[in-house]
Amino acid sequence: MYEQISHSLLNEILEELQPNIYERRRELQHFYTRLGANFYAIHNLFELLYGQRDDFKFQMTRLVEVLVRKYMNRSRKLKDLDLAREKDHNWFLSQQWVGMALYSAGFAGNLRNMATKTAYFQELGVNLVHIMPILKCPIGKSDGGYAASDFRMIDERVGTLDDLQAIAEEFNKRDILMVLDVVVNHTSDEHEWAQKAIAGDTKYQDYYYIFENRDIPDMYEESMPEIFPESSPGNFTWNETMQKWVMTVFHDFQWDLNYSNPAVFIEMIDVILFWINQGADIIRLDAVAFLWKKMGTICQNEREAHLLLQLMKDCCQVTAPGTLFIAEAIVAPVEIIKYFGEDAIIAKECEIAYNATLMALLWDAIATQNSKLLTQGLKSLPDKLERATWLNYVRCHDDIGLGFDDNDIRAAGYEPFAHRQFLIDFFTGNYPGSFANGAPFMRNDKTGDARISGSLASLAGLEKATQSGNEQEVAIAIDKILLLHNLIMAFGGIPLLYYGDEIGTFNDYGYLNDHDKSADSRWIHRPAIDWERAELRKKQGTIEHTLFTALKKMIAIRKETTAFADFNNRHLIDTNNEHLFAFMRFDHNRPSERVLVVSNFSAEAQSLDLQTLAQEGFGNSVELTDLYSGKRPTIEEGRLIVQPFHFYWLNEY
Known part of the structure; x- marks a missing residue:
């Protein structure tokens, strides 16, 4: 395709949109410059994905209209920030950034209270805060906030858009970056699109993978793995009202979006830009490995999923170039690296990706008391792009998956299946001499696989040591916690603390008494912060003071070390x-x-x-x-x- 073709189409689109934006044409100067620079790539990608459709030009026009509308709605302050970050394009690679991930409800009760806690981040040295899902979700069918029933409404149980704006303003004053989630792979079955599909609207049935009978679903199932085999076996759910089957890879109440429909892509770009315009510096794109489904494959890491991410990035570069993407892709090391994009230098998909490989390898080293697999696994991890970075973490809201490469396990001197079973037994406290208090997550009886839940303090032995009153064991557990954090601080990338770890928060077993949570052991490490206990960080001789002070010192030294x-x-x-x-x-x-x-x-x-x-x-x-x-x-x-x-x-x- 010649570039002239794409630019000729762009001229036609702009002429069509011009009457609506004529009055603000001077304000659009930077937008036009970026659109002209990126449109060839945008057109090319959109044609690769959707060029076979009769409505290609119509959909292309709709996409450009979304981009210009969202740019026009972007505040002057955010546009100025875009310009500053364009000039300092490596700003996010600095050692100055240190993050924390948290649930607003668990951290502060709600968003309004959270705005009053920003001094806590500054005290510790954290200047990047990931506020985990806050979108409206059904009660009891939320998957920890990742089953959105409205992409533009904050769940009333945690707050309002005004509350979020207050946080954004407070963060801005203190130079703290705000990270928000957009769940791009699926919606709740209570989302308006799903409800219209259930009511028989074929337009919205095309937003999902919906089938009349089991013929096609059964063909998909031949190669698709199960994500939650205990609670949600299989990848399709029967909808009684529609009398049809719906693809539901994660849970039966989470309907997978069909990105082979360009209307879905355009809707989701609109959603992403909506939250960017609310002040998000970074957008975490959830479950990106699953975006494209292809029969005969595992329906993960498909080439088209990467094309979609490249297209999302190019579109956001036009409207809000100061915003970064995080790829939430918990997949094999050789696949994770691809979510930066395959450019020689610049991240063409997501500038940041979770270093799940490092996280899992660190826990292996804690259990085995050696670094054989850690060293081998990192040798096999491909180099990232120059203008991309890792998000390094010890714990997060999710489970610990043991997704090491079997070849690396063998190279370290272990048998893969037996070694994983050892780790599962060790961290769930079922191995002789284990110090860990963890819980299995999604045990698969067919394969013997399982993942691990538990807070950092409980997995590292601090819970058991404290209960026993053994001061020596307490000191050892604290040393292990600091050992792990030293590596995420120094490895290369952005260290991401998990809320509560800075004061040694233990497992929360209260989830077992909650009907909506008891079947999901991940709630064991999604705590409500005890702020009275957090005050102990100021009292010398306490565990809280020891951990908080050590991490604060570590962060300060990191920031000074170029x-x-x-x-x-x-x-x-x-x-x-x-x-x-x-x-x-x-x-x-x-x-x-x-x-x-x-x-x-x-x-x-x-x-x-x-x-x-x-x-x-x-x-x-x-x-x-x-x-x-x-x-x-x-x-x-x-x-x-x-x-x-x-x-x-x-x-x-």
């Missing part, structure tokens, strides 16, 4: 000691300024031969200082000594 910015400036080091995990970080502008990160996953002190570091050109005839403690590390007979479950951030002086 080597922790994310420009693919990390180098793994072979320690010749399976208990130690080490890597080098260096300032991409001044490569001689380096930080060596060394972590000991063993219950015994471990040593690292300084000759190993000398081979890396580090530590020769200079003094080493630990940035975290401010002290010189212990060195005995030419070997660096690392205490049990401790870490170093070593700098050369």
Whole structure:
């Protein structure tokens, strides 16, 4: 296709829209510039996905109209922010960003109260806050907020749009980024679109995958895995009113959207831009791996799903270029990397992706007290793009999946099935000597698979140690929690804390008494913050003070250390000691300024031969200082000594 063709179509579209936007044409100067620069890509992608349709030009016109309308509705303050971020296009790769994910109801009761808690984030050093789903959802069928019944209405149980605006203004004053979710893969069956489909409206039946009988669903089922085999087996649900089958990959009340229909894509772009215009700096796109369904496949990670994300990104670059995307794609490492896009440098899909691989590998190292699989798994993780970054986390609202590559497990010396069973048993407290208080999630009796639920403090042994009153075990559990956080702070990317972890919040077993939650063990780690207990962070000698103060210090040091910015400036080091995990970080502008990160996953002190570091050109005839403690590390007979479950951030002086 020649570029002239796409621009000729753009001229026709603009002439058609011109009478409606003529009065504000000067205001649209930047919009026109961006639209002209991006339209060839937008047209090309839209044609690849929908070019076979008779209504292609009509749908293309509707898409451009959505983009211009949303730009015209964007506030001057947000437009100025777009311009500033265009000039400083690597702003999000800075080491300055540290995030926290939270449920507003669990963190503060509701959005209005949350606006009063922003000083807490500043006290800790957090300047990026992911407010997890706040959209209207049915009671009892919400999937933790991920079953939206209205994409533009906040659930009245947590607040209003005015409350969110108050948060956005408060965050803006304190230079805190706001992250919001858009659930792009599905709607609740109580959404207006689904209700119209149920009533027989064929326009809205085309928004979903709906079938007269089991013939086509059965063909899909031949290759599709089950996401929630315990609670929602299969991928289709019979709707009694329609007398038809609906694709429901996650739960029977979550209807999968049909993106082969361009009207669905345009609707969802409108939704995404709506929340961006509410002040979201970053949009988390939920379940992006599932966006395109193709018979004969697992219906995940399809090429068209990536084309859709590229198209979403290009559209938002036109209207709101200062906004970033997070890809929520919890898939195999070789697939995760693709959600940045496959450009040589720039993220063409999502600038940020969850580093689920690192998270799962960290928990493996805690259980095994060695870094064999951690090191092997990260060696197999492909390099990300230069202008993209990881979201590194220890815990989140979801379960821990053991999605390591089988080849990496074997390379680390384990048998894949047996090793996963060990981890499941260990973290659910069923392995002799385990310190963990976790719960299995979605155990699949057919495959033996399961995932793991539990709060960080409970999985790391702090709950058991506190209950037993064993001060030594309490100290060890705290060391493990800090060991894990040291790595998400230093690895490269944006560290994302999970609310409550900064004060050692335990499992919440109250969900078992709630009929709507008792079947979903993930609610065990979705707590309501006890603010009286949180006040103990100010009292020396308490667990809360120890954890909060240590994390606050870690965050402050991270922000001052330019080597922790994310420009693919990390180098793994072979320690010749399976208990130690080490890597080098260096300032991409001044490569001689380096930080060596060394972590000991063993219950015994471990040593690292300084000759190993000398081979890396580090530590020769200079003094080493630990940035975290401010002290010189212990060195005995030419070997660096690392205490049990401790870490170093070593700098050369």
